[in-house]
Amino acid sequence: MKLSILDQSPISSNQSARAALEESVKLAQVGDELGYTRYWIAEHHDLPGLACSAPEVMLSYIGAKTKNIRIGSGAVLLPHYKPYKIAETFHMLATLFPNRIDIGIGRSPGGSAQATNALSDNFLQQVWKMPVLVKDLLHFLHNDFPEEHEFSKVKASPIPDISPEPWLLGTSKKSAILAAENGLPYAFGQFMSEQDGEAIIQEYNERFTPREPGQQPTVILTVSAICAETNTKAEELALCSLMWSLQKEKGKGQQGVPSLQETKQYVLDSKEQSTFKKMKQNMILGTPQVVRNKLEAIQEQYQADEIMIVTITHSPEDRIQSYQLIANEML
Structure with missing residues (x-):
């Protein structure tokens, strides 16, 4: 099974943003050494507890410090920018x-409405234009605008010997259809979607239109997982991530991912307990063997070609160990 890493570059409650970004570099290096297929880093804007607002900057830094692992954006938020x-x-x-x-x-906007307005004009209109933006980006990447197009003589230089591989990321049928119609591989964010992922991926496969001869539909399934030596420890590590997600939903969480001690000091009301339980059900937690069984089952369920794992813990060491344990069991 191909395994990859999605990094949101979380900041823990005892960390600086710089320290969090350096931990992202370490995670990419560990993934490189362990044989993970790719490392993607997310783009967020003015969201407390998330350090990366510019994946392209981090990728240049990470690329210079790794050797083989594929690196990319997960995702660059296209409506904010010009495809060129x-x-x-x-x-x-x-x-x-x-x-x-x-x-x-x-x-997605990747941040609050205020941050979106500060970053770009007419974001919603650009979202509606997403199909056009995607097509223009692909033409610039492959240098194949029709001759009559206004940008037919414009080159996105420098022209690399091997073009970057474009993927469309999403959590809905709309994104799956857009990927399929453009012959793009599709990454479905199962960890952040409440929709019927199996039906969405099936729709993608059925509608897939090859951009080039021989092209096949390709799916990455992104899941949230934490692996530890014991099931109890994995469940305990997950508490910090879950509490932080709950705090963010309530407009809190500005201090970053809380420690276990901070988490245990918080008393959940009945509504929060229900939300907490629901979020936990969408995570894969356990020992290496337990996580392996669950990843293999979910890959089969969704018919995914590759599994991408996002792991958030308070301690960077626990996060790296989680990826190490999974790799030692599966790669």
Whole structure:
């Protein structure tokens, strides 16, 4: 089974943003050594507890400190930007790090309404134009605009020997259809979706239209998982991540991922307990063998080609160990 890493670059309650970003570099290096297929880093704006607002900056830094693992954005939020600039940026990365660059494309704002307005004009209109933005980006990446197009003579330089691999990321049928219609591989965010993922992926497979001869539909399933030496420890580590998610839902969590001690001091009311339980059900927790069994089952259930794992713990060491235990069991 192909396994990959999605990193949201979380900041723990006792960390600085710089320390969190350095831990992201360490995680990519560990993933490189352990044989993970790819490492993607997310884009967020003015969200307390998340350090990365510019994946393209981190990818240049991480690329220079890793050797083989594919690296990419998970995702670059296309409605904020001009496709030409994104193509130039990722062509630069693909020139520096040949055959290692992925460009994950998303449509979410990645932050609050105020941050969105500060970052870009007419975001909602750009979201409606997402199909056009995706097509333009693909043309810039592959240098294949029709001759009559206004940008037919515009090159997103430098032109790398091997183009970055574009992926469409999403959590809905709309994103799956957009990926399929453009012949793009699709990454479904199971860890953050309440929709019927199996039906969404089936829709993607059925509607897939190859962009090039021989192209096949390809699916990454992104899941939340924490692995530890015992089931009890994995459950305990998950408490911090779950509490932080709950705090963010209530507009709190500005201090980052809480410690276990901080988590245990918080008393949940009945509504919060229900939310907590629901969020926990969407996580994969346990020992290496338990996690392996669950990952294999979910891969079969969704018919995914690859599993991408997002892991958030208070301690960076626990996060790295989780990926190590999974790799030792499965790679």
